Amino acid sequence: MKANLIMTRDLVVCHPDQTVAEVMNILRDRSFRVVPVVDEGRRILGAINMLGLLTKLVPEYIVNGDLKSVAYAPDIGLLLRHYRNIIDLKVSDVMDRDPTIVHENDSLLSVAAALITYDRFEYAFVVNRENELLGIISASDILRRLSKVDPEGLVDA
Amino acid sequence: MHDAVNHVIFGLDPTWVAVSLLLGVYGIIMAEKFNRAVLSLLGAGLMILCGVITQQQAVAGIDFNTIGLLTGMMVIVAISQKTGMFQYVAIKSAKAAKGEPWGILVMLSVVTAVFSAFLDNVTTVLLIAPVTLLITDALNIKPYPFLFAQILASNIGGTATLIGDPPNIMIGSAAGLSFYDFLVNLAPITPLIMLATIVGIWFMFGKGLHATEDAKALVMQFNENDAIEDVLLMKKSLFVLFAVISGFTVAHSFHLEPASIAMFGAALLLLLQTWGMDLRAKDHAYEGIMAEVEWTTIFFFVGLFVIVTGVEHTGVIEMLANRTLELTGGDFNATAGAILWVSAIASALIDNIPFVATMIPLIESMAPTFGGADALVPLWWALALGACLGGNGSLIGASANLIVAGFAQRAGHPIMFLQFMKHAFGLMLMSITIAHIYLYLRYLN
Numbered sequence: 001m002k003a004n005l006i007m008t009r010d011l012v013v014c015h016p017d018q019t020v021a022e023v024m025n026i027l028r029d030r031s032f033r034v035v036p037v038v039d040e041g042r043r044i045l046g047a048i049n050m051l052g053l054l055t056k057l058v059p060e061y062i063v064n065g066d067l068k069s070v071a072y073a074p075d076i077g078l079l080l081r082h083y084r085n086i087i088d089l090k091v092s093d094v095m096d097r098d099p100t101i102v103h104e105n106d107s108l109l110s111v112a113a114a115l116i117t118y119d120r121f122e123y124a125f126v127v128n129r130e131n132e133l134l135g136i137i138s139a140s141d142i143l144r145r146l147s148k149v150d151p152e153g154l155v156d157a
Numbered sequence: 158m159h160d161a162v163n164h165v166i167f168g169l170d171p172t173w174v175a176v177s178l179l180l181g182v183y184g185i186i187m188a189e190k191f192n193r194a195v196l197s198l199l200g201a202g203l204m205i206l207c208g209v210i211t212q213q214q215a216v217a218g219i220d221f222n223t224i225g226l227l228t229g230m231m232v233i234v235a236i237s238q239k240t241g242m243f244q245y246v247a248i249k250s251a252k253a254a255k256g257e258p259w260g261i262l263v264m265l266s267v268v269t270a271v272f273s274a275f276l277d278n279v280t281t282v283l284l285i286a287p288v289t290l291l292i293t294d295a296l297n298i299k300p301y302p303f304l305f306a307q308i309l310a311s312n313i314g315g316t317a318t319l320i321g322d323p324p325n326i327m328i329g330s331a332a333g334l335s336f337y338d339f340l341v342n343l344a345p346i347t348p349l350i351m352l353a354t355i356v357g358i359w360f361m362f363g364k365g366l367h368a369t370e371d372a373k374a375l376v377m378q379f380n381e382n383d384a385i386e387d388v389l390l391m392k393k394s395l396f397v398l399f400a401v402i403s404g405f406t407v408a409h410s411f412h413l414e415p416a417s418i419a420m421f422g423a424a425l426l427l428l429l430q431t432w433g434m435d436l437r438a439k440d441h442a443y444e445g446i447m448a449e450v451e452w453t454t455i456f457f458f459v460g461l462f463v464i465v466t467g468v469e470h471t472g473v474i475e476m477l478a479n480r481t482l483e484l485t486g487g488d489f490n491a492t493a494g495a496i497l498w499v500s501a502i503a504s505a506l507i508d509n510i511p512f513v514a515t516m517i518p519l520i521e522s523m524a525p526t527f528g529g530a531d532a533l534v535p536l537w538w539a540l541a542l543g544a545c546l547g548g549n550g551s552l553i554g555a556s557a558n559l560i561v562a563g564f565a566q567r568a569g570h571p572i573m574f575l576q577f578m579k580h581a582f583g584l585m586l587m588s589i590t591i592a593h594i595y596l597y598l599r600y601l602n
Contacts, residue, residue, distance in 0.1 A: 060569075
């Protein structure tokens with residue numbers, strides 16, 4: 001079984017020059033967790049995802065673990081202040097530039113390994129040899145596929 | 158010393174080889190393109206491979222009291238910082254200032270100075286600087302004056318005790334000066350230097366620090382009790398910390414070296430920390446703590462000791478000492494003053510650890526001129542004061558300075574090299590002037 005057979009092909013994409021606010025609307029209105037960022041040739045540049053955006057709202061000294069817990073701090077208006085700062089930025093300023101990417105001909109075992117190794121989000125983008133975005137494949141896509149396989153089957157397909 | 162029977166590679170002059178290695182390593186360290194531990198170990202290896210000293214001589218030159226003390230304290234701190242007690246004190250002190258920015262700046266600086274006296278300076282700022290950023294974010298004011306004050310406070314506080322700053326550890330170990338000696342001779346002057354520095358900072362930034370009433374109220378809403386993450390471990394850590402510091406204070410009477418006490422305390426806390434866990438969890442905890450020891454610093458020291466031993470072996474340091482004595486006319490007061498000021502300026506510009514490592518044998522070889530090792534004691538205080546306080550002269554003067562600068566950068570408020578120097582260099586010179594007056598009144602004249 002190859003990645004391109006179980007990936008979701010119907011994708012909403014965004015471009016690096018759009019504003020964060022526009023992408024936030026897409027994420028919210030369509031309850032997506034991630035929107036890939038592509039250039040005119042549909043080559044993948046990065047991704048905007050919910051957790052990534054939230055990371056931009058939390059100060060760096062908390063994100064990088066210098067303060068392991070801030071349970072003692074009240075809401076000091078930081079999140080809102082940073083939210084207002086990033087909302088007008090361009091997608092290219094805040095996107096994750098290193099999303100998990102797999103190849104269309106990769107095996108499911110290889111995709112599963114990639115998801116676990118990068119250990120950040122539960123999905124990978126599927127690209128062809130030219131780095132053009134073909135689809136997205138998530139942990140649940142793989143698990144759902146396995147549950148459909150005949151119990152006697154000897155390969156993951 | 159220089160009649161050593163070693164065979165130097167290609168028949169080169171050992172002095173030439175050793176000095177080139179020392180200057181080469183120090184120079185490349187300053188360029189900050191390579192890890193300093195790797196460079197010092199390479200230099201140490203070359204010192205042996207080129208035949209300047211043998212491996213035996215090299216190992217004999219490593220001051221294991223310094224290494225053991227540093228490692229032991231790093232283990233104790235690695236465990237106790239997990240408890241959140243340092244953050245607790247920082248928040249408590251900020252609230253004691255009623256949320257007033259200037260008051261918070263003073264309180265956090267004093268807390269930094271006191272912690273730095275008993276913990277490594279780098280560890281102290283690693284613990285206090287992020288809390289400071291959170292508090293200045295709550296106050297919605299620029300963190301620079303706060304971080305600036307903390308850098309100075311960490312180096313001033315570190316001057317006060319044997320364990321406050323690595324140069325003091327090295328000096329104490331080499332000269333046989335105890336924790337108690339440092340406490341009696343250096344600790345009394347540091348509060349005055351701290352006070353003078355805070356007054357200086359007030360004139361620079363005091364009037365510009367304003368926060369709204371709402372922002373102050375936010376700081377008062379911080380709940381320090383929630384900072385404590387592990388009450389039991391905190392009690393164990395405090396017990397060991399107090400035991401170790403008490404041990405340092407009385408160690409000399411029992412003919413114990415500080416390294417033995419620190420390492421014993423570290424082993425004891427490792428045992429207490431994991432008491433009651435199953436073996437797997439214990440192993441996991443030990444390995445985690447061992448990984449947090451700053452091996453880079455430890456190996457840097459090991460390499461450095463070997464490099465300096467090599468140079469010492471060639472007789473160059475003795476020659477330099479004699480040259481220094483010629484310049485000061487063999488006058489004790491002038492020599493002490495020269496050591497203080499040269500150490501301060503040098504430590505502002507280069508890493509004070511290699512500088513002190515080189516200065517120690519240099520001062521030791523002055524013993525015959527001044528009537529024996531005991532007579533040198535004021536010179537050791539001059540070296541300690543110069544090397545520790547000198548770190549405040551520039552952003553690259555001490556590791557703690559660079560750590561804070563790193564935080565500031567990541568928080569979006571970078572500290573500029575020249576900006577820092579403009580504010581700090583004068584304050585550093587003032588602190589050295591105070592130190593000089595103190596030395597003069599107490600030991601010289």
